[in-house]
Amino acid sequence: MLPQETVVLGGGIIGLSCAFEAARRGHRVTLLESGELGGQASGAAAGMLAPFSENTEQPDPFFQLSLNSLRLFPQWVRDVEEASGIKAELMHTGSLSLIQHEADLLPAQGRLAWQNQWGAGAELVQGSALRKLEPNLSRHIEAAVFNPEESHVYAPKLVAGLIQACRRLGVRLGQHAGRLARLELRQGGGAAIQMMNLEKEIQCDSLLLCSGAWAGELESWLGITIPVHPIRGQICSYPGSAEELRHMVFSSQAYWVGKQNGEIVCGASEDVAGFATGVTEKGIARLTSASSSFYPFLDNRALIRQWAGLRPATRDGFPLLGRVAGRSGIIMAAGHYRNGILLSPVSAKLAIDELEGRSRSDELRPFSPNRFTYI
Template identity: 55%
Template sequence: MTKPTEVLILGGGIIGLACAWEAARRGFRTTVVEAGEFGGQASGAAAGLLAPYSENPESPDPFFQLCAESHSLYPAWVRELEELTGRSAELRHSGSLNVAFHEADFLSLRARLEWQSKYGAGFELLDAAELRRLEPALSERALGALYCSDESHVHAPQLVGVLEEACRRSGVRLVAHAGNVTLLKRAAGEGVIVESSFAGRWQADRVVVCTGAWSGFVQEWLPVHVPVHPIRGQICAYDVQGGHIRHMVFSSQAYWVGKNDGSLVCGASEDMAGFDRSVTEQGIGRLTRWSGSVYPFLQDKRPSRSWAGLRPATLDGWPLIGCIPEAPELIMAVGHYRNGILLSPATATLVGDLLQGKSGKFGNAFGIERFSPAGKRRGVG
């Protein structure tokens, strides 16, 4: 019998766990090595938005296509996870409202309606009265909104927990608190050996790097530039028991999304702070000021909690998904920035295809080659 291919996933956030579950389903012997707790970084700090249209207002480029495809995969993907584990990821089909507070805002909303309605259903441009009917708690300053009935959200920490359990039940070996990792060997026919600070050595035929904002460490192994850097995203939550908010609401400065536990999550204040995950008064203060302006009932209310996560961003804002030409046994699945939760199913599918030697439908649009001088000249990505 042929020995199963050993796949080592570096990173136990939602992308790493999704790729591990997909690899196991395709018959690979899979191990996930996580430096700390599973879902302990950007995944656990996310608001769980599944909003391919609200997050991509400009044009139907390959990134939008990837987001839209991943969103279409979500219902069946979550249903299978929940059936396997008996746990809920709290997928809510709430719909979204992109609110206009100035007449000029309607120009961009109309432009979005024109092209996005060709790729999805349930779009409608609302006036103030129609908006108030759907979301009565909004400020009277709101002049209208672009409504998208198709967008949804999950409870990110619960989804991470469901994925972790699904991996465990599918035979994936899960190794937490492994510390830093170092590549020791990369030789033809011998696979890859990775050493961790606290969990020993691991050998695999293929390695999938899903280490988020920390993915630049690959440059210590190979003569390649990995253009991933951290963006600190600060988020807060209000206790609003009673269901004040019915939809995901987006403004030009922040978003609000209600969860099943009665909390209203507001995000995200972003800044460049290296790997500092501390919460700042300035960052949360901006969110609370906007919250009080958009929702009058929040004007004198303080958030019940605040937190921050490090979002892995690339130079062009698109994720990095693909093999490294100099080391084809290494696959990158990093740089998802604000859309790691949304892009998990599609990323896992692309990685699964790469593990099986298949070329994905997006070609090299998300490959590392686009950051090389030759790639830039060819217009890759």
């Protein structure tokens, strides 16, 4: 039997994905967003779907979760596009992780060995083979790891598609609801929620907590330790085509992605700046300096845009995904740090499976939201 009333707290990619998944499985869903839907990290992201480039050390549970999500993505995007009529601009470009020093060759070979056992189909490309793949890359780079399966979406479009899909499926979307004023977990299950800007208290049978970098604010209401903090990412874009920059390219100083809309996106800083979402001259200068060095053709182009967002980081780098304090109807999906766009389909699937009592017990154990609480 389906729960009668499901509330999702937070309208970023994770909350919207959970709302979409729950609604298409037949749940009655209300989503409450403090500010604007998609107005925080999810609207700021570069949209890269790069589990291999983001996990170079070992196939730990986080890598496996990320890879599962990459493989769900094509069907997920088709479903969102079909339900919304909005294209998410999924591009199967593959990626290049640049090898900048001779000493990096050995670790790159180690990475290739284990990642190819997970079906990466990756290879080391050098010299003329690298130039052929990425003709505009600076000549001082001699080698790179090529991961053909990695892709990217245009994150603001995927968010817009999810909003529209949710609307069409009958999800009640409450924007500008203000901060959480009160959350009470009821003895018999479910919760009562009071938002600052809403007059009426909202009762629900199940609750999905998807408040990104603000998840730590839930600690006092839930009685568990939630070590989530914001890490600001500054990012910018140049005019340019996906033909000029053919792959997602990762270096130790920055990354570059050529979008369908005529922008080359270059990101991103990792700053500790509290909840500030402005850009700084220094932060953007580091990106433009790296661009001039790796992609000389960008040197004399003026930036189109510069912006920033807050990544929700956890103490151990793994997201918080699963039941809160053993309560079956209270699920958290937050703390996705650098990979929330990539992890959105798998997070939604696992969160709603858990809500419906259908998840495998081992799947979510490494990501338990209770893992930092010692009684």
